[in-house]
Amino acid sequence: MVRNQAKERAGRRRVGMAGIAALLSPGIALAAREWNLQPPVTTIAQQQNDLHVFIFWICVVIFIAVFGVMFYSIFRHRKSVGHVPAQFHENTLVEIVWTVVPFLILLFMAFPATKTILAMKDTSAPDMTVKITGYQWKWGYDYLQDGFGFYSSLKTPLAQIENREPKGENYLLEVDNPLVVPVDAKVRLLITADDVIHAWWVPAFGVKQDAIPGFVRDTWFKAEKPGVYRGQCAELCGKEHGFMPIVVEVKTKAEYATWVAAQKAKVAAAADDPAKVWDLRDLVARGEKVYAANCVACHQASGKGVAGAFPALDGSKVVNGPVAEQRALVLNGKQGTAMASFRQLSDTDIAAVITYTRNSWGNKTGEAEQPAAVLAARK
Amino acid sequence: MSSIPHDHVAGHDHAHDHRPSGIARWLTTTNHKDIGTMYLIFSFAMFLVGGCMALTIRAELFQPGLQVVHPEFFNSMTTLHGLIMVFGAIMPAAVGFANWMIPMLIGAPDMAFARMNNWSFWLLPPAAILLVTSLFVPGGAAAAGWTLYPPLTIQAGMGTDLTIFAVHIMGASSIMGSINIITTILNLRAPGMTLMKMPMFCWTWLITAYLLIAVMPVLAGAVTMLLTDRHFGTSFFNAAGGGDPVLFQHIFWFFGHPEVYIIILPAFGIISEIIPVFSRKPLFGYASMVYATAGIAILSFIVWAHHMFTTGMPLAGTLFFMYATMLIAVPTGVKVFNWLATMWKGAMTFETPMLFAVGFLFLFTMGGFTGLVLAIMPIDVQLQDTYYVVAHFHYVMVAGSLFAFFSGAYYWLPKWTGTMYDEKIGQLHFWTSFVTFNITFFPMHFLGLAGMPRRIPDYAQQFADWNLVASVGAFGFGLSQLIFLWAVIKCATGSGAKAPAKPWEGGTSLEWTLPSPAPYHTFETPPVVK
Numbered sequence: 001m002v003r004n005q006a007k008e009r010a011g012r013r014r015v016g017m018a019g020i021a022a023l024l025s026p027g028i029a030l031a032a033r034e035w036n037l038q039p040p041v042t043t044i045a046q047q048q049n050d051l052h053v054f055i056f057w058i059c060v061v062i063f064i065a066v067f068g069v070m071f072y073s074i075f076r077h078r079k080s081v082g083h084v085p086a087q088f089h090e091n092t093l094v095e096i097v098w099t100v101v102p103f104l105i106l107l108f109m110a111f112p113a114t115k116t117i118l119a120m121k122d123t124s125a126p127d128m129t130v131k132i133t134g135y136q137w138k139w140g141y142d143y144l145q146d147g148f149g150f151y152s153s154l155k156t157p158l159a160q161i162e163n164r165e166p167k168g169e170n171y172l173l174e175v176d177n178p179l180v181v182p183v184d185a186k187v188r189l190l191i192t193a194d195d196v197i198h199a200w201w202v203p204a205f206g207v208k209q210d211a212i213p214g215f216v217r218d219t220w221f222k223a224e225k226p227g228v229y230r231g232q233c234a235e236l237c238g239k240e241h242g243f244m245p246i247v248v249e250v251k252t253k254a255e256y257a258t259w260v261a262a263q264k265a266k267v268a269a270a271a272d273d274p275a276k277v278w279d280l281r282d283l284v285a286r287g288e289k290v291y292a293a294n295c296v297a298c299h300q301a302s303g304k305g306v307a308g309a310f311p312a313l314d315g316s317k318v319v320n321g322p323v324a325e326q327r328a329l330v331l332n333g334k335q336g337t338a339m340a341s342f343r344q345l346s347d348t349d350i351a352a353v354i355t356y357t358r359n360s361w362g363n364k365t366g367e368a369e370q371p372a373a374v375l376a377a378r379k
Numbered sequence: 380m381s382s383i384p385h386d387h388v389a390g391h392d393h394a395h396d397h398r399p400s401g402i403a404r405w406l407t408t409t410n411h412k413d414i415g416t417m418y419l420i421f422s423f424a425m426f427l428v429g430g431c432m433a434l435t436i437r438a439e440l441f442q443p444g445l446q447v448v449h450p451e452f453f454n455s456m457t458t459l460h461g462l463i464m465v466f467g468a469i470m471p472a473a474v475g476f477a478n479w480m481i482p483m484l485i486g487a488p489d490m491a492f493a494r495m496n497n498w499s500f501w502l503l504p505p506a507a508i509l510l511v512t513s514l515f516v517p518g519g520a521a522a523a524g525w526t527l528y529p530p531l532t533i534q535a536g537m538g539t540d541l542t543i544f545a546v547h548i549m550g551a552s553s554i555m556g557s558i559n560i561i562t563t564i565l566n567l568r569a570p571g572m573t574l575m576k577m578p579m580f581c582w583t584w585l586i587t588a589y590l591l592i593a594v595m596p597v598l599a600g601a602v603t604m605l606l607t608d609r610h611f612g613t614s615f616f617n618a619a620g621g622g623d624p625v626l627f628q629h630i631f632w633f634f635g636h637p638e639v640y641i642i643i644l645p646a647f648g649i650i651s652e653i654i655p656v657f658s659r660k661p662l663f664g665y666a667s668m669v670y671a672t673a674g675i676a677i678l679s680f681i682v683w684a685h686h687m688f689t690t691g692m693p694l695a696g697t698l699f700f701m702y703a704t705m706l707i708a709v710p711t712g713v714k715v716f717n718w719l720a721t722m723w724k725g726a727m728t729f730e731t732p733m734l735f736a737v738g739f740l741f742l743f744t745m746g747g748f749t750g751l752v753l754a755i756m757p758i759d760v761q762l763q764d765t766y767y768v769v770a771h772f773h774y775v776m777v778a779g780s781l782f783a784f785f786s787g788a789y790y791w792l793p794k795w796t797g798t799m800y801d802e803k804i805g806q807l808h809f810w811t812s813f814v815t816f817n818i819t820f821f822p823m824h825f826l827g828l829a830g831m832p833r834r835i836p837d838y839a840q841q842f843a844d845w846n847l848v849a850s851v852g853a854f855g856f857g858l859s860q861l862i863f864l865w866a867v868i869k870c871a872t873g874s875g876a877k878a879p880a881k882p883w884e885g886g887t888s889l890e891w892t893l894p895s896p897a898p899y900h901t902f903e904t905p906p907v908v909k
Contacts, residue, residue, distance in 0.1 A: 034841045035825030037761060048757045055755060059748040067741065070719055074737070079659070079726040086724040089661040098716045099709060106705045109755065114698060116757040121694045161837060163444040171443060172839045191691075196531040197624055199689060199764065203830045208760045210690045212625060213530060214618020217691030234689070234764040234832045236524045238531060239450040242835030308517050309451065309536075338534055 038203040041225045041250070045206030047116045055109055062105075120206075123220045126188030130179065134191075134198030134211035134233070136340070137240035137297060141179050144190075146260055148267045152177045153293060154243045158301075161243075173230040176293075178247035182256035186222045195340055196238060202231035202248055210235055223250040238338075240297050272348035274375045280355065280368040287356025290349045295357075298338060303361040310338065314361035323369055326354055327377050343378070347371035406501070409493035410899060411478045414500050416795075418475030419788075421503055423864070425467030428511065430857050432460040437819075437853035439836055440846050453836035454522035455538070459510060461525025462542065465642070466549045467507055469776065472784050473645035474499075474556045477584050479795065481560060483890040483897065484578045486569025486906045491562035492555075499555035502548050509545040513538035524834060526635070527602065529616040529627050533609055540609070543602045550595040557588035557595075569889070571908035575669070578888050579662060582669050583648030586676045590637045590644075593680075598634040601627060625690050632683035640679045642776060643743075644672060646783030647714060650736050653790050654718050656885040657733035658725030664717040671710035671717075678707050688759045697756055704754040708747070715744055730883075731805030735786035738813050739779060746774030749824065764834075767827025773820045785812070785863065793878030796870040797896030804866040811859035818852030 040046040077083045131149075133140035142149035155174040159165040168174070181187050191200055193211035201208040205221040223229070231246040251259060292301075299305050303314035313319050318326050330350055333341035342350065351371045358365040398404050405417060435456050439447045448456070478496065482489055490496045513520040518536020521527065532539055564585045568577070605627070607613040614620020616627045655662045662668065684692060684700040692700075718740055727733065749771040753759050762768060785808070792800050822845035827833075831842045838846065869875055881891040889908075893901055 034829035035845070036828050038830055044757070045761075048761055051755055052752065052758050052761075055752055055758070059751065063744075063748065066715065066719065066744065070722065070737075070740070073719070073722045073724075074727065077658075077723065077725050077727055079728045083724070083726045085659040085726040087660065088724075089663050089665065089721075090667075091720075094720070095664055095667050095713070099713055102709050102712045106708060109751075110702060110705060113701065113755045113757055117694065117697055117701070120757060120760070121697070161445055163446065167443060167840060170839070172837060196534065197528060201832075203761060206757075206761060208689045208763060212618075212690070214624070219691070231830070232832050232835075236454070236528070236531065236764075236834045238534070239454060239522070241454075242450065242832075242837050306451075308519070 040206060041204045041223050041227070041229065042206055042221050043224070044116065044120055044221065045204060047112075047119070048206045051112060051116060054112065058105065058109065120219075123188050123218045125186065126220060127185040128181075129188045129190060130181070131190045131192070131216075132179075132200055132211065134193035134195075134200065134237070134244075136195050136238050136338070137233075137244040139175075139179075139198075139200070139244065139246060140194075140344075141177075143260075143263075146264065148263050150177045150263075151293070152179065152247070154245060156243075170230065172243065173232070173245045173247070175245055175247045178228070178249045180249045180251060180256065180259050181223065182253050183223055183226050183250050184253075186220055188218060188220045190216050190218050192216045197235050198233050198237045198244070199235035200231075200246060201234040202229050202246055204229040204231075205248070208234055223248075226250045226252055226255075272346055272371065274347040274371040276348075277370055277372075278348075278351070278368065280359065280366070283352045283355035283368050284359050286348070287352035287354070288360075290345065290353040291356050294342060294345070295353065303357070303363075313357050314363065316363075319357050319363055320365060323354065323358070323367060323373075324377070326358075327369070327374060330354060331374070331377060347374040347378075350374045407497070409489075409497050411482050411490045411493070411496065412795075412897065412899065414490075414496050415475050415477075415479030417500050418471050418478055418503075421500070421507075422468045422470075422472035422475060425463050425471070425507060426860070428507075429460050429463035429468055430860065432456045432463070434853060434857050436460065437850040440838070441850040442847065443838055443840055443843050445837055448836070450836045451519055451522055454524075454834065455514065455520040457834050458521045458524055458527075458542075459514070462521075462546075463507075463510060464776075465525065465638070466546070467503075467510070469642050469780050469784075470549075470553060471503060473584075473587070473642070473780075474553075476580075476645060476649065476784065476787055476791075477556070477560050480791065480890065481563055481581055481584060482567070483794075483893065483901060484581055484888055485564065485567060485572055486889050486902045486908065487563060487567035488900065488903045488905075490559050491567060492559050495555050496559055499552045499559065502552040502555075506545040506548040506552070509541045509548070513541035513545075516541065526628075526631060527605065528631075529605060529608065529624050532605055533616070540606065543606050546602050547599055550599045553591050553595050557591040560584055560588040561592075569902070569905040569908050575666065576908060578648075579651035579665070579668055580645070580648035583644040583651070583672055586672050587641050587644045590641050590676055590679065594634040594637045594641075597630060598638075601630040601634065604630075625687070628687050628690065629684065632686045633680075635686065636683040637676070637679040639775075640675055642780050644676070646739070646780040647672065649783045649787040649790075650718065650739055652888065653732050653736045653786055654721050654740075656790075656883050656887070657730065657736070658722050658727050659885040660721060660725040662717070663720035663723075664713075667713055668717055671713040674710040675707060678703065678710070682707065685754060685756075685759070688756050689763050701754060701756045705751070708751055708754075711747055715740065715747070728884075730789075730802060731800070731809055732786045732790035734806065734809040735782045735789065738809065739782040739786060742774055742778030742782065742813075742816070746771055746779060749774065762827055764832055765827035766823040766831045766833055769833050770820050770823035770827060773823075777820070778816055782812075785809075788863075788867070790883070791890075792867065792870045793882045794890055794893070794895050794897055796873070797878050798870045798873050799876040799878045799882060800866050800870050801875055804862060804869070808859060808862040808866060811862065812856060815852050815855035815859055819849050819856050820852075822846075822848045822852075 037049050040049050129144050131142040131144055138151050138153040140151050152175045155176050156172050160167045191209045191211045193213040195213060198211040199208055200211055207219055207221050209217055209219040227250055229248045233241060233244045298310035299313050305312040330342050333339050348371045351369045351374050354369040358367055439453055516538050518538055520538040521535060521542040523531040564581055604615040608615055614622040616622050616624045651662055682704045685704040753762060753771060789800055789805050826842055826845050831838055878895040880894050889906060
């Protein structure tokens with residue numbers, strides 16, 4: 001009944017609402033009004049949906065019974081219709097009944113729920129394993145059996161978030177590199193985090209698992225339909241918490257094999273030779289990309305940082321001072337601040353981003369940091 | 380409300396009734412009525428501050444995209460909104476009701492420890508100042524959510540330290556208030572008033588006070604560990620130093636779940652006073668109400684990890700906490716059924732206190748249903764940290780506790796001020812609150828089911844419509860609360876009909892034997908209860 005009321009209410013509202021929505025943001029599609037769990041593509045998500053429907057209807061029945069009694073009483077047992085108050089104030093039988101009956105209803109609910117939990121917790125015999133790491137503010141995926149991995153960050157341009165451009169169809173739910181898995185394979189996820197607690201959540205799979213720094217938790221899913229499925233980080237993890245979505249592409253087995261082969265080839269090609277000597281212009285060009293993927297959230301595209309929270313790089317003493325100090329800071333981070341270690345980036349990427357910051361905005365050192373120097377500093 | 384009339388009733392005029400005037404009276408008072416008044420004014424002021432923060436949140440969420448505030452400031456708003464509403468508004472309001480009403484309901488002259496009573500109130504304003512000024516320190520206010528989970532809390536600036544100190548101070552205040560309430564109830568009851576004859580409000584507060592004493596030190600311990608992790612090199616919650624971030628969640632929720640009942644039990648007590656009076660019929664199942672309240676309190680200590688179903692607990696832990704959580708539905712159901720049975724075959728009238736009580740019953744039960752849905756762990760995995768949870772706890776805290784406190788305020792305002800509140804204003808306040816509350820929070824169930832996480836400043840397009848509806852409702856709800864302020868000011872300034880000693884036909888408890896407004900000192904000679 002709750003839902004029916006809501007549907008009616010929503011139906012009545014539809015006309016007016018659509019009008020308001022059209023006025024405010026013509027870009028919003030009609031799908032802007034979702035009200036139930038997303039369509040499941042795993043057995044677990046299906047069972048969660050079924051449980052929700054089951055318990056929802058039990059609640060509806062109890063709701064009608066309890067409030068039927070209450071409203072009957074409100075309309076019939078009121079002073080204004082001349083009802084004379086009875087004076088009873090206890091009835092042992094009734095009190096026992098309304099203690100025992102709810103208990104039995106609960107048993108009835110607990111049984112299917114327990115069965116689903118047993119299935120959810122069974123991470124044994126997976127077909128493949130992916131390690132997921134939460135970072136402020138992106139996800140890292142490592143394909144443990146195939147020996148490659150990558151980062152997955154928000155792709156929505158800042159201009160859309162700041163309302164300077166119309167918002168796209170998958171606004172805030174699109175990433176540069178989605179997690180790719182084969183259909184009908186039991187995928188075991190090993191989930192952890194690098195800095196603070198995050199939570200990896202894809203509603204269509206029925207999976208939500210906190211990513212806890214220093215600990216590895218596991219869960220699993222087996223997607224039954226190829227497609228693209230979207231979720232979000234579900235544990236508050238700082239200022240960009242709302243901007244680290246999750247996208248999973250479920251491919252057919254053949255497509256997946258092709259994709260894995262391509263990934264492996266790309267990894268081989270991208271393995272930079274740290275001995276290579278780069279010229280300034282190439283380093284700056286590459287550094288700009290590294291900066292946009294890793295640094296821009298705090299230090300900003302303008303290099304001005306955020307006053308009081310994240311220091312400016314433009315005009316910074318470290319960035320314009322001796323390069324060794326900046327190299328150590330990027331490699332090791334700074335304890336007690338949001339500046340994390342970026343050791344996971346390649347020598348070439350670190351050299352490039354250092355060069356970029358030293359030769360951008362008002363900074364004009366003219367120095368080109370070489371990957372070999374970064375490699376040496378790692379030791 | 381600050382102008383409690385000073386007239387004395389014959390037989391109650393005493394040589395020791397010399398009190399300073401002006402601000403000194405309020406700073407030094409040890410009178411339970413003065414202190415109750417200060418608690419209630421303080422909590423309403425904090426309610427407005429926390430409400431403005433809620434409206435900032437709703438303004439940002441009115442449309443997709445960032446329009447009003449930056450994400451960091453948004454996070455500070457959600458954090459402070461939660462802390463201020465829980466520790467600054469709801470809990471002090473409950474203590475305000477306890478101060479005003481417990482001595483009058485049990486026939487006591489005052490609270491047991493009058494000076495400690497003064498101190499437990501005056502600790503609160505400094506705590507509030509710490510919380511509010513933390514917005515203006517470098518790095519901004521705490522922004523890790525009211526639950527203050529590490530490691531995120533460890534990263535934040537000094538605003539978080541101010542928040543930790545504020546929590547310490549408010550905890551100390553709560554513990555002192557609780558000691559006072561327990562001692563008052565156990566020692567100062569009028570002759571003949573056995574425990575099982577006490578008004579339900581005193582029973583629910585007695586149990587609440589024990590819960591507070593049990594869990595506030597746990598919270599103090601948790602935030603102290605945060606403080607030492609932040610500044611003194613400990614690693615309670617840092618895996619790299621041998622600690623565990625999830626340990627904080629266990630400690631926090633061992634406090635946090637009983638806290639939920641600390642917030643709702645005094646509200647249950649108020650509702651149990653009001654429904655019988657306006658049904659003109661005794662409370663149904665008094666003894667089972669007492670046992671149900673105690674049962675809820677005991678269960679509240681063994682369900683905490685249902686807030687942590689997605690941390691990846693072992694199977695046995697998951698099952699235990701799910702079953703224990705589901706069990707809470709039994710005593711809670713007993714209470715709802717008892718209230719319904721009290722109304723059944725009564726002779727009801729629907730003045731504002733009763734309207735809020737029925738509104739409470741209806742909406743709190745909805746919050747109970749969503750609580751049951753969330754207790755089922757496989758469903759909780761989908762709904763945890765979404766707007767469904769936000770809807771759930773606002774149904775039990777706003778439509779639950781807050782509506783019960785409005786109900787109690789309208790019920791006792793005539794006794795407090797000697798002036799009847801304006802019934803038309805009261806009814807307007809109820810209906811606007813009831814309607815706008817549902818416009819605000821009902822759509823949040825849909826948002827959560829459809830997959831919108833909580834604590835995000837911007838959202839995907841499919842969530843746009845319901846967010847717009849919720850924001851419109853929120854501004855309506857916020858404005859509706861000014862109607863309450865208007866009603867109270869009218870009473871406090873004496874503009875309205877003069878209240879008789881017993882304005883409610885069905886009233887049977889001891890406060891209605893006193894004149895309205897209640898004299899400054901009451902029951903110095905204890906009444907005899909048969």
